[in-house]
Amino acid sequence: MDSxxxxxxxxxxxxxxxxxxxxxxxxxxxxxxxGPDVVxxxxxxxxxxxxxxxxxxxxxVIRIARSEMGQGTLTGxxxxxxxxxxxxxxxxxxxYPTPGQSVKRKRAWGDFSxxxxxxxxxxxxxxxKGGAAARMMLVQAAADAWKVPVxxxxxxxxxxxxxxxxxxVSYGKVAEAAARLTPPKDVPLKDPKDWKIIGKPVKxxxxxxxxxxxxxxxxxxKLPGMLNAAIMECPVFGGKVKSFDAAKVSxxxxxxxxxxxxxxxxxxxxxxxxxxxxxLDALPIVWDEGPNAKVxxxxxxxxxxxGLDADQAFVGNKxxxxxxxxxxxxxxxxxxxxYPFQNHAPMEPMNATxxxxxxxxxxWVPTQNGEAAFAATLAASGLPxxxxxxxxxxxxxxFGRRGAFHDYVTQAVRIAKQMPGVPxxxxxxxxxxxxxxxxxxxxxxxxxxxxxxxxxFTGLHMRIxxxxxxxxxxxxxxxxxxxxxxxxxxxxxxxxxxxxxxIPNYLIDHAMRNPHVPxxxxxxxxxxxxxxYIECFMDELAAAAKQDPLEFRRKLMAKNPKHxxxxxxxxxxxxxxxxxxxxxxxxxxQMKAFDSYVAACAEVSVSGGNKVKIHRIICATDPGHAVNxxxxxxxxxxxxxxxxxxxFEQECTVKNGRIEQExxxxxxxxxxxxMPKVESIVMPSGGFWGGVGEPTICVAAPAVLNAMAxxxxxxxxxxxxxxxxxxxxx
Amino acid sequence: xxxxxxxxxxxxxxxxxxxxxxxxxxxxxxxTGTKYGCGVAQCGSCTVHVDGAPxxxxxxxxxxxEGKKITTIEGLAVNGVLTKVxxxxxxxxxxxxxxxxxxxxxxxxxxxxxxxxxxxxxxDGAITNICRCGTFQQVREAIHAAAKA
Ligand code: FES
Ligand code: FES
Numbered sequence: 012m013d014s015x016x017x018x019x020x021x022x023x024x025x026x027x028x029x030x031x032x033x034x035x036x037x038x039x040x041x042x043x044x045x046g047p048d049v050v051x052x053x054x055x056x057x058x059x060x061x062x063x064x065x066x067x068x069x070x071x072v073i074r075i076a077r078s079e080m081g082q083g084t085l086t087g088x089x090x091x092x093x094x095x096x097x098x099x100x101x102x103x104x105x106x107y108p109t110p111g112q113s114v115k116r117k118r119a120w121g122d123f124s125x126x127x128x129x130x131x132x133x134x135x136x137x138x139x140k141g142g143a144a145a146r147m148m149l150v151q152a153a154a155d156a157w158k159v160p161v162x163x164x165x166x167x168x169x170x171x172x173x174x175x176x177x178x179x180v181s182y183g184k185v186a187e188a189a190a191r192l193t194p195p196k197d198v199p200l201k202d203p204k205d206w207k208i209i210g211k212p213v214k215x216x217x218x219x220x221x222x223x224x225x226x227x228x229x230x231x232x233k234l235p236g237m238l239n240a241a242i243m244e245c246p247v248f249g250g251k252v253k254s255f256d257a258a259k260v261s262x263x264x265x266x267x268x269x270x271x272x273x274x275x276x277x278x279x280x281x282x283x284x285x286x287x288x289x290x291l292d293a294l295p296i297v298w299d300e301g302p303n304a305k306v307x308x309x310x311x312x313x314x315x316x317x318g319l320d321a322d323q324a325f326v327g328n329k330x331x332x333x334x335x336x337x338x339x340x341x342x343x344x345x346x347x348x349x350y351p352f353q354n355h356a357p358m359e360p361m362n363a364t365x366x367x368x369x370x371x372x373x374x375w376v377p378t379q380n381g382e383a384a385f386a387a388t389l390a391a392s393g394l395p396x397x398x399x400x401x402x403x404x405x406x407x408x409x410f411g412r413r414g415a416f417h418d419y420v421t422q423a424v425r426i427a428k429q430m431p432g433v434p435x436x437x438x439x440x441x442x443x444x445x446x447x448x449x450x451x452x453x454x455x456x457x458x459x460x461x462x463x464x465x466x467x468f469t470g471l472h473m474r475i476x477x478x479x480x481x482x483x484x485x486x487x488x489x490x491x492x493x494x495x496x497x498x499x500x501x502x503x504x505x506x507x508x509x510x511x512x513x514i515p516n517y518l519i520d521h522a523m524r525n526p527h528v529p530x531x532x533x534x535x536x537x538x539x540x541x542x543x544y545i546e547c548f549m550d551e552l553a554a555a556a557k558q559d560p561l562e563f564r565r566k567l568m569a570k571n572p573k574h575x576x577x578x579x580x581x582x583x584x585x586x587x588x589x590x591x592x593x594x595x596x597x598x599x600x601q602m603k604a605f606d607s608y609v610a611a612c613a614e615v616s617v618s619g620g621n622k623v624k625i626h627r628i629i630c631a632t633d634p635g636h637a638v639n640x641x642x643x644x645x646x647x648x649x650x651x652x653x654x655x656x657x658x659f660e661q662e663c664t665v666k667n668g669r670i671e672q673e674x675x676x677x678x679x680x681x682x683x684x685x686m687p688k689v690e691s692i693v694m695p696s697g698g699f700w701g702g703v704g705e706p707t708i709c710v711a712a713p714a715v716l717n718a719m720a721x722x723x724x725x726x727x728x729x730x731x732x733x734x735x736x737x738x739x740x741x
Numbered sequence: 742x743x744x745x746x747x748x749x750x751x752x753x754x755x756x757x758x759x760x761x762x763x764x765x766x767x768x769x770x771x772x773t774g775t776k777y778g779c780g781v782a783q784c785g786s787c788t789v790h791v792d793g794a795p796x797x798x799x800x801x802x803x804x805x806x807e808g809k810k811i812t813t814i815e816g817l818a819v820n821g822v823l824t825k826v827x828x829x830x831x832x833x834x835x836x837x838x839x840x841x842x843x844x845x846x847x848x849x850x851x852x853x854x855x856x857x858x859x860x861x862x863x864x865d866g867a868i869t870n871i872c873r874c875g876t877f878q879q880v881r882e883a884i885h886a887a888a889k890a
Contacts, residue, residue, distance in 0.1 A: 081838030081874045214834060221839030222827040224774015224814035228840060231773035239768075264757075285764040358778050358786060358840040358873045407776070407840030408873050441779045641834065645879065649837055652875025675783035675871060684865035686877035 049190040057190035059148055061108075061119040062092050062141030065186035069169055071098045073142075075105050076113070076120035077130040078379050079217060080357075080406035080413070081649075082704040083642035084130035086215045088138055090638055091131065094208045095142035095201060098182065099169035105216060110385035111400040123381040126414035126532055128605040128702020131638055135700050140198045145189070147198065152189035153180050203636065203697060210695075212641030229362045229377035229404040234434040237364070238267055240426050241287035242437060244276035246446050247300040247668035248527050251275050254297045260290040269294065272425045280426065284438050303527040303668040311453060311526045311665060312349070318476025318522030319347065319457040325523065327498035328509055331516030336470025340461025344555045346548055348458070349730040350540035351662040352670070353451035354678060355533055359407020360444040361419040365427035366434040367392060372399045372424060377406035379414035387417035391424035410653070411532035415484050416449050442673040449531025450663055450670075452478035454497075456544040460552045468552060468567070470516040473501070473545065479523050480530045480537070497521045499538040499604065500709065501545065506606040506701075507538065510574035511549075513567035528665060534653050535708040538604045546600040546713035547720075547727065554725060560599055560717065561587055573633060573696065574601055577610040580631040580692050585612040595626055598717025600710040607701030608633040611710035613687075615718035621738045623719060625655070625687035630707050632692070635699035647707045648689040654711035656681040659733045659740045685740045743803050747772065748816030758804035762796075763787045765803045766813055774814035774843045778871065785870030788844035789813045795851035814843035817850065826850050829887035837874035845870045849884055858888050 050058040056066040064072040073092045079085035089105050108120050121137055122129075146166050153171035154161040157178060164173050169182045203209075220226035245251060255277050257269035265286035272278050277296055281287035318324075337343065363376040365388075372392035378384040378401070385401045392399060401420075406413060423437040439447070454477030461470040479494035488495075499507040501519045509519070533539075553563035561582050568575040578601040582588075591597055594616045601610035614626045630647050637643055660679035664671045672678040712731075720727050728736055745752045745762075747770050754769035766775050766789065778786030780799045787799040790812040798806075817824045823831065826849050836842045845868065852859055852867045859867070864884055872880070 081836070083837070217839075218831055218834055218836055221836040221842050222823065222830050222846065223818055224772065224843050226839055227773070228776075230777065231767075233771070233773075283764065283768040285760055285768060356873060358784070358838065358871070359776070360778075406838060408838045410873070438777075441777075441781075645834070645837065645876070648878040649875030652877060653873065674781050675779050676781060680784075680871045680873060681875075681877075682865075682871070683868050683877040683880060686881070689878055 049187070057186050059145040059186055059189050060141045060194060061116070062138060063096060063145040065182050067183045069099070069102050069181050069183035071096065071103045071169070071182070073103060073105050074108050074120060076108060076123045077134070078123070078125040078381070078403060078406060078409070080125070080379060080409035082130070082646060083215060083639060084125065085217055086213065086642065087131050087638045088134070089216060090208045090213060091135055091138045092142035094206055095139045096146050097166040097168065100208055100213060102169060103216065107381070107403045109400055109402055110381040111396070113382070114385070114396050124383070124414065125379040125409070126411055128705040132606060132700035132702055139200050143198045143200055144194050147195050148189040148192045149182050149185050151192055152185040156180070156185065156188065209636070209638050210640070212639055215642065226405055228359050228407045229364070229375065230359050230407065230438060232364050232375050232404060232436060234364065234366070237434040237436055238280050238282065238430070239284035239287050240278045240280045240435050240437040241284060241291045242272060242276055242278040242422055242439065243291055243296065243443060244447050245298045245300065246670070247298065247304050248529055249303050250298050250300040250668070252277055252296065253299040256295040260294045263290045266290050268430060270426060270429050272422050276422060278422070278426050278437070280430065280435055288440060300668060306527060306668045307666050308664045312455070314524050314526070315453065315455045315477045318524045319455055319474055321476070321522045323522065324474060324520035325493035326518065326520045327493070327495070328501055328503045328519040329517060330512070330514065331470070333470045333472050333516040333518035336516035337459055337461040337472060340469060341464040342462040342555070344460045344552055346458050346551055346727070346729060347455060348544050348547070349455040350453065350543065351731060352453045352528060352665070353533065353657055353661045354445055354448040354663050354672070355410040355412035356445070356675070356678060356680065357406070357408030357410055357412055360441055361412070361439040362437060363420045363423035364434060364436040365423040366432070367424060367427040368431050370398055372427070373402070374420055374424065375402045375404050376420055377404045377413060378417065379406070379409045383415065384417050384420050387420040388424055391421045392428065410534040411536065412449060415532055418447070441675070445673050445678060446670050448663065448670065449529050451533040451536060452480055452530040453526065453528070454478060454540055456540070458544060458548040460548065462556060466556055468514065468556065471514050471518070473517070473519045474522065475520070476522040477524050478530050479525060480532060482523065482525055483530050484532070494521065494523065497537055498541070499536065500541045500602045506603070508603045510571045510601055510603060511564070511567040512570040527668070528670070534650065535604065535705045538602060538709040539654065539657065539712065542600060542602045542709035543713045543716065546602070547716050550598070550717045550720060551727065564599070564601070573608045574603055576696070577601060577608045577631040577633050577694065580694060581610045581612040581629045584629045584690065584692060585614065587612065596718045596721035598714045598719070598721060600713035600717065602709050604706035604709050605702030606635065606699060607703070607706040609706045609710050611707070611714035613714035613718045615715060615722055617719055617722040620723070621736070622741045623715070623738060624741050625715060627688040627690060628711065628714060629690045629692065630710065631694055632707055633694050633696050634701035634703055635695055635697060637693050637695040640693045643693050643703050644691040646703050647691045650705065650708035651689055651711040652681050652686065654708040655715065655740065658712040658715065658731060659738070662732050662735070679734070681740065743807050745770065745803070745806060745811060746809065747811045748813060754803070756803055759802050761799050762789070762801045762803050762806045762811070763798040766798060766811070772813050772815050776840055776843055778841065783871065784841070784844070785848060786841050786844040788847040788870070790847060790851060793851070793854065795848045814847060817846070824850065825890040826853065826887045829883040829890060833879050833883040833886060835876050835879040835883050837876055841870055841872045845872065845880060849887070853888060859884065
């Protein structure tokens with residue numbers, strides 16, 4: 012077998028390495044030498060359930076279907092399985108099953124999709140059952156061996172004990188027998204009050220290799236005989252390649268091939284990526300830019316602006332008669348906000364490695380959704396599922412770019428198909444990554460609020476105009492032409508429930524306007540600008556009513572006790588109502604996102620009218636169950652970096668149909684000097700499972716904006732990023 | 742043909758002298774712990790030490806590194822013993838995705854070599870790396886912890 016850099020999931024796991032080398036499936040095979048009835052890992056260790064392999068030395072290998080991209084889901088999911096398995100946490104390692112194996116086993120590991128902060132909250136039930144069933148089988152196997160009733164045995168810390176006699180056996184010794192048992196049908200789960208690992212700030216399983224350079228990301232993959240490809244796709248979305256002059260670069264050192272990729276891109280394949288990239292830079296390409304070559308940010312903004320007053324709009328949420336209330340209002344407040352396109356810019360640019368032969372196509376890729384990568388591989392290779400395989404490699408960030416889209420996989424396979432038998436690693440330059448994003452959608456929002464003669468807030472009309480993600484990305488999820496995802500945080504009920512159901516009359520609607528720039532899910536996505544729109548406007552309304560922003564909100568939140576609880580928590584921690592330090596001003600925001608209730612209070616000072624210093628942000632989240640509070644705190648702080656970078660610095664502008672920004676010099680991202688102190692309040696109230704990676708991002712920007720407005724004597728900024736107004740974060 | 746001394750080992754690399762050091766390290770010396778994030782000295786993912794000083798290797802021509810001592814992330818831990826910076830990183834669980842961390846650790850190591858007890862202002866001035874996951878709060882904590890270690 013050729014030597015290979017193994018895409019390891021954790022430092023102690025090695026099983027998947029054999030699969031990655033293409034020597035056969037690591038798991039899912041019934042290998043006769045070990046007996047007919049047991050599913051084996053690559054090293055022959057028995058699989059007790061699809062989620063749990065136990066080795067003779069008691070090492071526990073927990074299978075993780077979702078992707079680790081920094082958010083900690085790998086550790087969190089392992090905690091879930093380990094909790095019910097009653098195993099020794101120090102013996103836990105993890106591995107990724109492959110999508111091909113999952114297909115063969117009727118999706119034994121369920122959904123692979125790692126987006127929408129769903130990793131844990133959508134699989135908590137079946138992964139815990141996978142652990143619990145394994146424990147039951149291990150206990151049963153021990154009881155069988157001892158010929159004692161199973162009820163006399165218990166399990167803890169990777170040991171089964173026969174309670175009356177005190178006899179003990181380790182999991183590793185009974186795993187083989189356990190794996191032969193029929194899995195139990197009825198698998199009860201623990202009462203949350205008995206949890207020992209879930210809810211604890213256990214250390215992540217995947218840290219060490221990230222400190223020594225050992226961790227292999229997609230960008231780092233090496234395969235024997237591998238070549239490297241650089242690519243450029245038509246920078247105008249929807250455009251095509253007209254021609255390219257391969258002869259100009261094909262004689263360059265290391266260059267192996269200059270290829271068309273589909274009808275819209277050209278790649279150079281060379282020994283090294285630097286050779287490929289410099290040759291590509293020198294390659295004359297003529298584009299047919301298509302019908303969008305004249306589109307600009309200004310033309311898109313015009314269209315969205317018109318939607319603010321359009322007659323037709325999809326109603327996402329309403330109560331009472333908002334238009335009537337506004338028509339009869341004694342006083343009206345109106346504001347228009349706008350939010351730009353933004354790129355995900357994960358630290359590791361897009362990449363994928365593919366190897367194609369007529370009867371096998373293999374892809375190695377950092378992906379948030381192994382199954383979607385698999386589907387892209389099938390489609391691009393033209394081979395059936397049993398001839399394709401995808402190996403997930405560690406991601407250098409995802410944030411949504413690597414979930415719903417696998418354009419880079421399609422490209423890698425198309426390149427590999429033109430060079431059969433040769434593994435080719437396709438790497439995007441940062442510039443390609445910036446140009447070819449799947450962008451945070453562009454919208455504007457007009458809000459009108461009305462008060463009666465006694466200064467009671469009586470009605471709200473919130474009109475969003477602009478881009479739909481689902482219309483482009485997942486049209487089958489549209490509801491009668493409406494994109495429900497547009498209404499994140501504003502919905503009548505569910506994971507994005509509106510927090511101000513006490514407003515007597517409200518109407519929240521969407522005039523859909525879809526430009527040619529491809530939209531995508533993004534960390535938080537629509538909740539981010541929706542939170543700015545509604546939460547800043549709440550402060551505007553409170554100011555118009557001459558009321559305290561917290562008190563103003565509280566009156567509207569009687570029907571939203573959990574929303575209110577997190578808001579109260581940050582207000583109390585901040586000392587809302589008590590004086591802030593001199594020159595420091597506070598701002599609030601709250602939202603429900605991805606089934607978690609989140610709120611923030613920012614403390615800000617503004618100097619010279621445009622230099623913003625964020626002294627601290629307090630953030631509360633109620634995710635129902637907090638699987639790993641230490642990781643939740645890190646996700647909160649990290650989400651604020653992402654959200655505040657977006658607020659202050661990030662916009663992708665469109666000129667001549669293409670994105671203008673090409674790198675971090677024009678698309679800035681926060682530095683440590685700008686980092687505020689983030690204080691987290693993790694307050695799980697139990698009974699539900701909310702997300703972690705994304706929810707808190709949405710409250711960062713409005714809390715800061717509200718504090719800024721307080722600091723600037725009520726002056727409001729309503730279009731973003733703030734750098735466009737000369738405002739910087741210091 | 743250039744001679745590069747990386748982590749104490751001399752590599753003969755057959756590259757055009759204008760090629761950035763980053764790609765010589767990754768594609769010729771085969772050390773992939775040093776990352777590409779921007780290629781234009783903006784993000785710091787590619788930070789290595791050249792004669793002890795932190796350098797963004799994506800914009801340093803190979804020719805400028807010849808004859809000098811280059812240290813990459815792989816060169817920090819000797820015989821698997823983590824340095825105090827790496828140890829602090831482990832204790833404080835700094836990395837999220839981890840992609841930027843090689844560069845941050847190299848920048849911090851250089852900072853602590855020149856300023857063993859940095860203030861927050863020193864940190865703000867010296868550490869200008871981008872981390873899209875947003876690990877800065879833990880980075881700061883871990884720097885102070887490493888300084889005390
Ligand atoms: S890759 Fe060198 S600074 Fe970004
Ligand atoms: S840890 Fe992911 S970019 Fe820094």
